[in-house]
Amino acid sequence: MLVSLTGTGPLYQQIYRSLRNAILTGRLRSGDRLPVTRTLAAGLDVSRNVVLIAYEQLIAEGYAVGRAGSGTFVAAAIPDSMLNVSSIRGVPAFQHHTATARLSAYARRILSEAEADLPTPPAVRIRYDFTYYRASTADFPADLWRRLLARRLRTLDLEYSPARGDATLRTEISAYLRRARAVESTPDQILLVNGSQQALDLISRVLIDPGDSVVIEAAHYSGAREAFRAAGARLLAVPLDRHGLVTSRLPRGPRIRLAYVTPSHQLPTGAILPLDRRLELLAWAGRTGAYVLEDDYDGEYRYEGRPLEAVQALDRDGRVIYTGTFSRILFPSLRMGYVVMPPSLAPVLTRAKWVADRHTSLVQQGALADFLREGHLERTVRRAQVRNAARRAALLRAIEKHFGDDVEVFGAGTGVHVLVHFRHIPAGHAEALVARAAAAGVRVYSSASYYLRPPDRCELVLGYGAMTEREIAAGIRALQSAIF
């Protein structure tokens, strides 16, 4: 049978598709007459109107022509060379034969360098996840957030917004950063981005040509490395010590465009960069003509003393690009972060955002502005700080109890993770520890993914922001049994 009812959709579409396939695969050729509508309708047990609609569409699209009084015929205008005459009856004609892709240099870089997507979840059930990249959803006032969002939905602006984002929200972010981090900015220096990954991407695009150099800390956030390498950067790693970046080792060179740093809480070692090194970093940037990209990913939490102000607050030359995110305080799927652009880069970064995706979706911007203006962000941070201090104490207690002198703990002063160095386990065994822990239902993270070159010590990164104290204690006990 030439025409069959298969597939989905209205009957006329099924008939249309069946005939179109017959034409495109050469079973019906130019000039062939299509079945008489009445006969076809009877054969398929459908109304004649259904067949007429299908024929009408074939005619409208140029597959067929109607000749008054004599029926419908396959059009002559379909060039034979376009038709897959070699295809065999019964084989679906519209299979995709994968074209071979000739990709850009950018594409080849990201295929070889970047993570594919979300990491695959482990096969065994994880009871204790020492994740470090997110806060506890229990600390986030979800009901309040929904209420603020719902309120703003009533007056949602449906029009395009400026590339930088909603002016009210930018004003609130500028004021918040001044209060909380001493970051000086005007609202026009604020650029709303879809999380800090977009900040890294846009900054890389406007500053880095393939072959240019970017200075990074010897251990660093892998998403940043990904963005710089995608842009074709050579990475120059600077050593870290217990105070963070060893600024006396900052390199010289003609094509250094950027230094990416985490001075508030070095990721992953947790070091807090002291004042003299902050000033030295700025002086180096001025001499080198490089920008400093300060990623203040969790500057909000500090357990000993007051938080240090941001490096941006010390910058007199507009050399610091400051970036932060709301994902860690609120929730990851929010996808909202910001860049404080130095005046020299504000026009080009704004334009890069416009070319990349016009502007960040407005739906949440009003709610976030309210969240900031009404003081909810600071309340959320304070509440989380109290909870995180208790979690941190539980973690340090459990580590002391179960591991004692076998380990050394770094970076407990701020943030929501620590770095644990296993003194008596050789470097290179961290992955094995991770696997053994996972088999026992404990998810921990090797520090290796943070390094450009394999680290020379066995280290695990343990986040504690997403667990209860009881889970932390039980998790460390389970980790100890799994490892030793």
Place this chain on the structure above:
Amino acid sequence: MLVSLTGTGPLYQQIYRSLRNAILTGRLRSGDRLPVTRTLAAGLDVSRNVVLIAYEQLIAEGYAVGRAGSGTFVAAAIPDSMLNVSSIRGVPAFQHHTATARLSAYARRILSEAEADLPTPPAVRIRYDFTYYRASTADFPADLWRRLLARRLRTLDLEYSPARGDATLRTEISAYLRRARAVESTPDQILLVNGSQQALDLISRVLIDPGDSVVIEAAHYSGAREAFRAAGARLLAVPLDRHGLVTSRLPRGPRIRLAYVTPSHQLPTGAILPLDRRLELLAWAGRTGAYVLEDDYDGEYRYEGRPLEAVQALDRDGRVIYTGTFSRILFPSLRMGYVVMPPSLAPVLTRAKWVADRHTSLVQQGALADFLREGHLERTVRRAQVRNAARRAALLRAIEKHFGDDVEVFGAGTGVHVLVHFRHIPAGHAEALVARAAAAGVRVYSSASYYLRPPDRCELVLGYGAMTEREIAAGIRALQSAIF
């Protein structure tokens, strides 16, 4: 007075900043003694505790040291070379002196080529806006949308999602495109993007190296041109006639990566590409090794006959990248669009999205999936189609009445805009018409921004999707008085 209370924030912060400024500008030098806390507190009329907190922070940050029993002193560790000793008392020390930016080739391209941001609104009050890039917000079921969003907020997923987007939404989009546009895809071929601009940007990044060529229609959407030029593409314009792209004029060449086309409704001429040219385009792509980027920006509306199926539906080799957006059917600030990725590009485009911004915000994805699954999208389109048909009739009537044979109208068969050619007005006068119309409160759009080279005719683009019939009639009358 060395210390003054100025600026915003808590009192202790004002004191802290004032002293820090004094240190960094050299008014206080290493070893200098800070004022006695009791004296300073009395002088400023604040409690002594406030001063103590400020001093504590200066010590914590390394600006000062406390010596038991003898007071607080400026630290020795601040290298003199870091300090701006030449700054004059009274001049704010933390002014940003704009650094000179050394920008990437990409940055230089977007600064010279791309639109800065939203176009500036005209100075006079516009009563009739013949905008072409958005639908009427009156046609959009805003209350329903808010209800769907609010319902999904209750179960909002706070975690990261895969780069491609929510699986439920991708399944719904794949099914919708099959029903509505005969586009064949699996949900894994769907990539959620932040509006079609991000689709253009990601596709450009993975396919185009600087110096590569991109084929475009002689007149085309300027946002696409922007994205291709940002990627460093040479643009090869192919002529248009009343049937759209003249496929016999498609160029040959070694570095042609992509042809960007709008076959459903050529933007701006409104031509519908006939079947034989669609097939010829695909054959050309196969021979050339280029991809076809089919932008189906308003394929939903057709007033005469049935909509043609997408070119993607004819593609047997996986050469077509299909993209569409929900901004025109729903609303612009939504920032949600999709790409149907051919299998050969799915891995690299997914990775490019991950590197660019991880994934599109989840907040609206569930609501949009519901909107599709419950049939609201098709209902919205059907309702808008009825309304747009009435608007279109009003527009054509008004043009006929007020301009008659002075103009020729193109592209009225589909979509929500027409191209009006003024027969007796010389090419190059379109901008003057736009200005005269604006002065009379009527916003119309010159076709010039769509062309690579200035067009050889005087043409205006008139959108009618966002106005009432009465406004359309009055607007065309006002346009006639303004022009003639």
